[in-house]
Amino acid sequence: MSTARRLAALAATALVPLAVLGVFFVLPVSGMVGRGFWPHGHLDVGGVLDVLTRPEIRRAVWFTVWTSTVATLLAGALGLPAAYVLHRVAIPGRTWLRAILVVPFVLPTVVVGVAFELLIGQSGPLAFLGLDGSPVAIVAGLVFFNASVVIRVVGGAWESLDPRPAEAAAALGASPRQVLRDVTLPALRPAIVSASTVVFLFCATAFGIVLTLGGLRYSSVETQIYLLTTNLLDLQGAAALSILQLLVVTLLLLAAAAARRTPDAGVARSRARLRRPARSDGPALLATFVLLLLVVGPIASLVVASLRIDGAWSTANYRALQTPGAHQALLVPVTDAVVNSLRIAVDATWMSLLLGLTVAALVTRRSRSRSERHLRAVLDGLFMLPLGVSAVTLGFGFLVTLGRPPLDLRDSPLLIPVAQALVALPLVVRVLVPVLAGIDDRLRQAAATLGASPVRALAVVDLPVIWKPILAAAGFAFACSLGEFGATSFLVRDDRPTLPVVIFRLIGHPGDLNFGMALAGSVVLGATTAAVMLIVEQLRVPSVGTL
């Protein structure tokens, strides 16, 4: 095949995911940003740029940068040792700990906010620390939320790291610390860079946590976008910040791509055995313990609060989940919302898997020319963009751009799963890409020379390797969809709400029972998520991959 024909074939395969990304991401976001740039029918770039000189915007940008940076560093400082402990050391209950530590990542931020408030708020057991409403609380919340990303990504890479270079270094007289510095960390660099990039992006676009834990004394880029869009209807300002976000995301993804351009440590020929805990593991165990406290504390306070009514233990909050809440807070019982959430999650899962597999296959196939390689790299980056864009912008964008034929999709029941699938897509792609990239293309060629058609070659070569990662990706997509709130809240119908939306509404309605039900619903959501994660753990998929 000629280069031109290969590029054409590549483009044709990319068509479906690109179309989905175009309709459900590029179009809505550019629709909103466009309204900022063309406020009165004519282009006004200067007006947009002026926004960035406003003092409150500059404060928000600075606040976002420093909290995200500190939170990323802390998530790394706690997450790296925990990744080591949970993936390389034989400690009892490893699997359970890993599942628990992932729960925060998929909890809706509104629940995370409530959980933290229960702990450090004025009546919480940690109120004496005076953290409520401080930047410390925000950073703690961000770390709570994101440390699991570091554990997943780096832990997976660590687990499948070839132990022999480290053994060789040790045999040459390197101390464990030197081995860590000279051999292990450099080998883990791609994973660490990927994890840090994603954590930074998640922190920089965190919304609910900053709002709930920071009160109104602190505002970030994301809360500013929310304020400018939903309250002040200052689309120019929102557009300026959205562009800034996109710019930063792109730069970060580029930097990350450059920083991990080392041979992938992904596929090990010999696998390290778990080692028994030793005295030298002390600091790592301590860090893991601290992280565990940070994660378990808020979750435990949530569980306890959900089980207490008027100072006594009771399961009434859970039993009430079969009702629509006190004072008709909801149109349907919470259990209906659970079922609805599960159904939506099923759709979001298969959609993100289908898209994710196509994208992963596209970006991992061996390129035959430089232009083809560039094209694949661009595709890879393009599908990561949804990570860094405000849910408010996307949600409003849906309403603004998808209401007219031929794209009259606003009222389609499938819009919610599609939006959620898009949110889960970067994660799915990152699970699948390292696995697919690890398959020697010559195996497929061997199958082809033996007479296997491309489809048969896929069945014999790719499928046996990738079916477990596919299931794992499905688990992540499912959990992501279960917890998605931002975009969903813009699209949901009241008679078919999702669990996070219901939790949010219950919290917003007065009455002890409603509040209690919200807590109980959060516990159900967290438990479901943890269960999905435990199943994924049982599959023993080496890693979430390099994000």
Next chain:
Amino acid sequence: MAGTPALSVRDLSVSYDGTPAVVGAGLELDEGQVLAVLGPSGCGKSTLLRAIAGLEPATGRVRWHDQDVSTTPTHRRGFALMFQDGQLFPHLTVARNVGYPLRIRRTPRTAAAARIAELLELVGLSGFEGRLPSTLSGGERQRVALARALAASPRLLLLDEPLSALDAGLRQRLADDLRRILVEAGTTAVMVTHDHEEAFAVADRLAVMRDGRIVQSGPIADVWRSPADPATALFLGYARVVEGAAAAGLLAAAGIPDSVSVALRRSALSVADDGPLKGEVVDVRTTPGQLRLVVRTDHGELDAVASLDRRPAPGDDVRLRVDATRMARLPGRSASHQPALD
């Protein structure tokens, strides 16, 4: 060659981002014959093989008898390719790896089982059916890969450095086995290798490749006897190329017509008391079969051998006999006078 050749490759070129890897390659091969493509690493010979298999985008023609297969996708060409490292499917047993092409062709189960047993016996691995690739040694894996490639009953078998991943002793034995298996199965095959010993052990015909071009091809003995140029000669295992007056002197001593340059095997000169050449021993090394000498003669420093019962020492004067069957006249001059290491 009589009639139309089974495989004919014409003007085949492959390039990556404008950098040529194979330039205008042409090959012909009769049914049932084995062709070795010999060349140093990086010369483009693997790319040529992969292009014949349809795995590389190429310009030019590949024909099988009267059928042009240049645009046929790999899996419909009926050419099997055996990779340097086997590329066994790691999750399938030996039997299922070997049986994979049979399954694709919907061979009935009993017939397939019989064929698998037959192929495994052919490669000397009877009883290995239930083993997984990860439990096999390198040599065993290559044998399985060969059996799998043969199971496809390919019109043409392409072998990409099939033995180079193995250690020396094993390589020798497996090369002989490979020749036997290919002949027994009557397979038409193209093998790529950088090892001339391997090429001689397995092939009927030889094509020498350098810098993306095929510089010489023909029956193995012909190519061997008359290398196209000094570099080819050195690559074919000749120890040294001598040019000009020295070449003339050596050729005269051997009683062969004059030429610009001549390639010498190490054993072309041997110590014999009645030899026509005189020289002084510069260096002596002992090998299990013979002594290897470097002798300074009127024609410059030359390699020579002596039987183990002689004891020449550096500084001794010796006489040398010239064996015309271990020399090759070359049409051109070499760019370099450096001998090959072997």
Next chain:
Amino acid sequence: MSTTRPHLRASARTAAAILLAIALAGCSLVGSDDKPAGTKDVVLVTHDSFVLPKQLIAGFDRQSGYHLVVHASGDGGTLTNKLVLTQGDPTGDVAFGVDNTFASRALDADVFAKSDVPLPAGAQQYVVPGDDGRLAPIDNGNVCVNIDTGWFADHHLAPPRSLDDLVKPAYRGLLALPGATTSSTGLAFLLGTIGRYGDGWSAWWRKLVANDATITDGWTQAYETDFTQGGGHGKEPIVVSYDSSPAFTVPKGSHTSTTKALLDTCFRQVEYAGVLTGAANPEGAKAFVEYLLTPAVQKALPDAMYVFPVRQGTPLPTAWARFAVQPQHPYTVSPAQISAHRDAWLREWSGIVSG
């Protein structure tokens, strides 16, 4: 038979995967649509505090012959901006929940179409000045400072009575309130202080912030987490909430509420409904607005959304009749003034509380 075992395992896996896929497909939304055949939808766009008892929603479907679909998200501000952004191509037919703090923006942007819904007695006084039959007032409520009466009794402290009191050192650190930029309750309270102090509002707010008021992002956190009588049993005995809130803090078996609204600190919020410009089903939309004004719905509003009905003579729930007292003279700011200055006020307010 060692050669067949991996084969069997692979088949079992494939079978399991197919079964799983089928099971999941059964749960999928694809192809599922439970809309009754032959009925036309009326799509209501509203904020996420919208609540109506199920039987009333069913009642609308029965009476009108339409099928009501509810799209609720965000607060009143988000709702209004959503309507403005989708002007002419609305996401529904009828909107409920634009209040008097946002009404001018919606009317200016031509979001609502003229529908001339007949108003019941008592509703006329809430109509947006200058509106020509586009927005129908549905309910009203007052944002007022609430106090935990028991707490003040226990601490032998005289409870505050006015806005002036809140900035006094005696009440330092005792107030929790939702922010004006992120909560419509907070915005209403800010407007109340502007109605009370005029241009002096910013000075009052500086003092309030200096007096250690806790400013949260939403009503929920202020009331449910920080307020001593909220679900989370917080630490602050003063909170910004509604005049109806005391009706919800009557312990079981008790005849008194544990909280009280300070009627001299209130700002009135009126919520409107209207037919959207470009609605696909304007008749259905109008029918729904009319339905919201029927005695049955008006009677249900207090329990459903903690607001007072606009229809004169609507009976209130017993707890309301006793504990939810409406202020006689709430502070007011005209919609036109709000429309003109809201953004500037909010920016200045943001600067004060985050400074």
